[in-house]
Amino acid sequence: MTPNAPTSFFITGTDTEVGKTLASGAFILKLRETGIKAVGFKPVVAGTYIDASGKERNEDLETLRLASGLNSDEQSLCPFVLGQAAAPHLVAQKNGVHLDATIILDEFKALTAAFDAVVVEGAGGFLVPLTEQEDLGDVAQAMDLPVILVVGMRLGCINHALLTCEAIQSRQLTIVGWVANTLSNEMPLLEENIQTLKDRIFAPFLGSIPSLPAQLNKPDNAPYSIEALRFAAEHIRLPE
Numbered sequence: 001m002t003p004n005a006p007t008s009f010f011i012t013g014t015d016t017e018v019g020k021t022l023a024s025g026a027f028i029l030k031l032r033e034t035g036i037k038a039v040g041f042k043p044v045v046a047g048t049y050i051d052a053s054g055k056e057r058n059e060d061l062e063t064l065r066l067a068s069g070l071n072s073d074e075q076s077l078c079p080f081v082l083g084q085a086a087a088p089h090l091v092a093q094k095n096g097v098h099l100d101a102t103i104i105l106d107e108f109k110a111l112t113a114a115f116d117a118v119v120v121e122g123a124g125g126f127l128v129p130l131t132e133q134e135d136l137g138d139v140a141q142a143m144d145l146p147v148i149l150v151v152g153m154r155l156g157c158i159n160h161a162l163l164t165c166e167a168i169q170s171r172q173l174t175i176v177g178w179v180a181n182t183l184s185n186e187m188p189l190l191e192e193n194i195q196t197l198k199d200r201i202f203a204p205f206l207g208s209i210p211s212l213p214a215q216l217n218k219p220d221n222a223p224y225s226i227e228a229l230r231f232a233a234e235h236i237r238l239p240e
Ligand SMILES: Nc1ncnc2c1ncn2[C@@H]1O[C@H](COP(=O)(O)OP(=O)(O)OP(=O)(O)O)[C@@H](O)[C@H]1O
Pocket: 013, 015, 016, 017, 018, 019, 020, 021, 022, 023, 060, 122, 123, 124, 125, 181, 182, 183, 184, 209, 210, 211, 212, 217, 218, 219, 220
């Protein structure tokens, strides 16, 4: 890593289910490999499961916890844990929860004080709403973090990636890199799609994560394994 390389990031994606958690976990591992005490954070999660000990868990938070080297319940990595896997502002509304950006920012700041680097994973795409007034783009802007875009390589991703870049830039944030994530079904013309994105995204390409080998695939509602995160980490580099 170069001396002034950024170490905290906001990881956004072209959509929900594009591999932000896989990439976030992998970036945390890479930071920790260089001796940086890095931790993951999510402003909000929607969708929980009950683990073997009967506790309510969220797979993204368990993945970020694993990547960060934290034991269960050691540290809160998210101020708002909602049960239903749906648009967070709607689930929150239904449950009478106010997704207060101030609370998100306070918890994020507390982590920045306790760790060397914080890797923030967004929820869904860049402009997912929090309340009637605010969205995750506002949170990214308030955190003032360099942004990494994860492109889920499927048909339609070129347009989604370019729209997302415009939205990030219109919030005066810097895109420090982007990752191509191959997803479980490799799309036709994968390399040509990646080249098209390289030609049009004016930010460094940080690597391409292949489809996970069958033995590293995970069921829905389960965290990634450390082996899956290591596999992804081998295919990407940290921004310089
Ligand atoms: N490289 C890959 N190979 C195979 N499957 C993948 C790959 N990347 C992601 N997936 C699968 O796609 C699904 C979505 O991935 P992931 O949960 O990382 O997305 P996300 O962008 O973090 O979603 P969310 O918006 O819910 O946070 C998961 O079931 C995961 O197993």
